[in-house]
Structures are given as C-alpha cells and as structure tokens.
Amino acid sequence: MTQTDQNSGKLKLAIQKSGRLHDDSIRLLKECGIDISNGVNKLKAEASNFPLEVYFLRDDDIPQYVEDAVADIGFVGENVVYEKKKKIDVVEKLGFGKCRLSLAVRRNEEYTGVQFLSGKKIATSYPVILSDFLKEKGIAAEIHEISGSVEIAPGIGLADAICDLVSSGSTLFMNGLQETETILQSQAVLVKNKNLAPAKQQLLNRLLFRIQSVKKARNNKYILLNAPNDKLAEIISLLPGMKSPTVLPLAEEGWSSVHSVLNENDFWDIIEQLKAAGAQGILVVPIEKMIV
Ligand code: ATP
Ligand code: ZN
Numbered sequence: 001m002t003q004t005d006q007n008s009g010k011l012k013l014a015i016q017k018s019g020r021l022h023d024d025s026i027r028l029l030k031e032c033g034i035d036i037s038n039g040v041n042k043l044k045a046e047a048s049n050f051p052l053e054v055y056f057l058r059d060d061d062i063p064q065y066v067e068d069a070v071a072d073i074g075f076v077g078e079n080v081v082y083e084k085k086k087k088i089d090v091v092e093k094l095g096f097g098k099c100r101l102s103l104a105v106r107r108n109e110e111y112t113g114v115q116f117l118s119g120k121k122i123a124t125s126y127p128v129i130l131s132d133f134l135k136e137k138g139i140a141a142e143i144h145e146i147s148g149s150v151e152i153a154p155g156i157g158l159a160d161a162i163c164d165l166v167s168s169g170s171t172l173f174m175n176g177l178q179e180t181e182t183i184l185q186s187q188a189v190l191v192k193n194k195n196l197a198p199a200k201q202q203l204l205n206r207l208l209f210r211i212q213s214v215k216k217a218r219n220n221k222y223i224l225l226n227a228p229n230d231k232l233a234e235i236i237s238l239l240p241g242m243k244s245p246t247v248l249p250l251a252e253e254g255w256s257s258v259h260s261v262l263n264e265n266d267f268w269d270i271i272e273q274l275k276a277a278g279a280q281g282i283l284v285v286p287i288e289k290m291i292v
Pocket of ligand 2: 058059060
C-alpha cells in the first residue's frame, strides 16, 4: 500500500491550532485513548493508535474545510458554525468551550429592551448571527463588523452596543459594559462533512462511541460507602447505579459495603440523604470511562 492509500483510509479531523479550544480538543482525544504523535507547530499530525489525522487550523476556517472535505470532521464552537452557515452537520456537543454570544451596552445606559437597539450602531465579529437576531426581533440597527477587541468599541465612541462572546462577564465589566441579551449559548461541537464515505462514517462511529463514554464518565462519579445492614434498604433506594448498586458484606458483622454511580447534577443532594440515612465512610472517585 502506498502512503496515499494509507492516508485516504484515515479519518481527517480539524481542530483549532492555538487558542481557547486547542487544549481541550487534544485532551478529549487523549481521554478517547488517541495520542497525537508530532508537535502542534506542524499543519498536521498523525494519531499513533487510531486511523486519524489531525489538522491544526484557525477555528474560523474549520467549517469551510469540513464542507470541502479537506477535513472529514472538526471540533469547533457552535458560534462559528452558525456564523459561517456552511453545509455541514453538527453531530455531537463536546462539553467544553462553553460561552454565550451576548449583547451589551454601556453600564450607565438605561436599557429597556431590544427596542433600545433601534437605529443604534452595534459592533461585532458575528454579523450573520446578529443580523438574523435583529431581523427576528424586527429591529433596524447598523451592524459594524470588527474582527477583534469588540469590547472597547463603545468606550472609544465607535458603537452604541456590542455583540460578543462572554464567559464570566469580567471583560464586559472591565470595559464599563452591561450584558443585556443572550443571543446564543455555545459550546464546542463535532461537525462532519455531509457526504462521508461509509468507511469514514464507520471510523467516526468508533470515535463517537469513545467520546460519548468520556462525556458520560465526566458527568458521573463512583461512590463507595459503608452501611449498617438494618439501613441497607433505605440507602439502596437512594442510589440509582448503572443497573442496581453492588452490595458486599464487610468483615465486621452487620455491615455492608455499597458501590454505585451517581450523576454530578444530583450528587450533593444524594450524599446528604445518604448520610442522614446512616451511611458512613463515603468515598467518591472519578470515573475514567463509562460504557453502557
Ligand atoms: P483563531 O486564531 O483560531 O481564529 P480566535 O481568536 O478566533 O482563534 P479564541 O479566542 O481562541 O478564538 O476562541 C475560540 C472559541 O472558543 C470561540 O469561537 C468560542 O467558541 C470559544 N470560547 C469559549 N469561551 C470564550 C470566551 N470567553 N471568549 C471567546 N471565545 C470563547
Ligand atoms: Zn477565530
């Protein structure tokens, strides 16, 4: 087999070369058991233990590359997917790169609702999403497209409002702005080319299976506790488990060890109830992979 034949059989993944999504993209691959061999200074790298080739690109270019099948799949923010409007499919949310695209105005401004924006000048790097939003709300405003440092626009008199990505809100605060509307909640997603060959789709299915196992494991914790036998029934009723909790006798007469899996969302509630029901020596450990 020639080099080209070998590579054409590999799934080609585009990720951000450097920036907010880069490290989490590499980490997700690693947690899926996929190691990237050569450094990120190159344009591409090969996985040593999965038929995968990784391309390092600017996040803005990823949707186009995936539409053109230069890459089969990509990890990119939903904000970029919706701004670029390329013909690609969103397959899976990845659970990192969480942020929101919001409107903000000067803090001393009295904001009464979206009507405030009528006839105003709004600076943004997301003209497509913003103009869709304004159209839907029936508001005529002037969109001023700038590629970076959008948050300083009102301060220097360039715009009356901005539409920009926010995570903690501290950048807005430091620039004397108040967040007024959220247009889009965003996180990194896996996107794919619309015409994947069946062999590539099969590789993608294998990768997706691993990604879903990693995501489930992140949202769950393994819990071990000791329970007096006369409280077992009550304690077990509090625990969901993957099927049902595992119960093992302790060396000490009248006591059992109970093992189960808890979802992060109800975690503290259930721990409190378990303690109240008489559970002792509660241990909580992270789960690396979860195959259900
Ligand atoms: P590139 O050089 O690849 O074009 P960039 O400067 O456009 O990089 P980053 O600032 O690294 O992009 O952000 C990449 C993505 O990270 C964003 O498109 C968004 O999906 C996500 N993100 C998460 N939190 C934030 C945030 N607080 N501000 C900006 N982007 C965020
Ligand atoms: Zn970018």
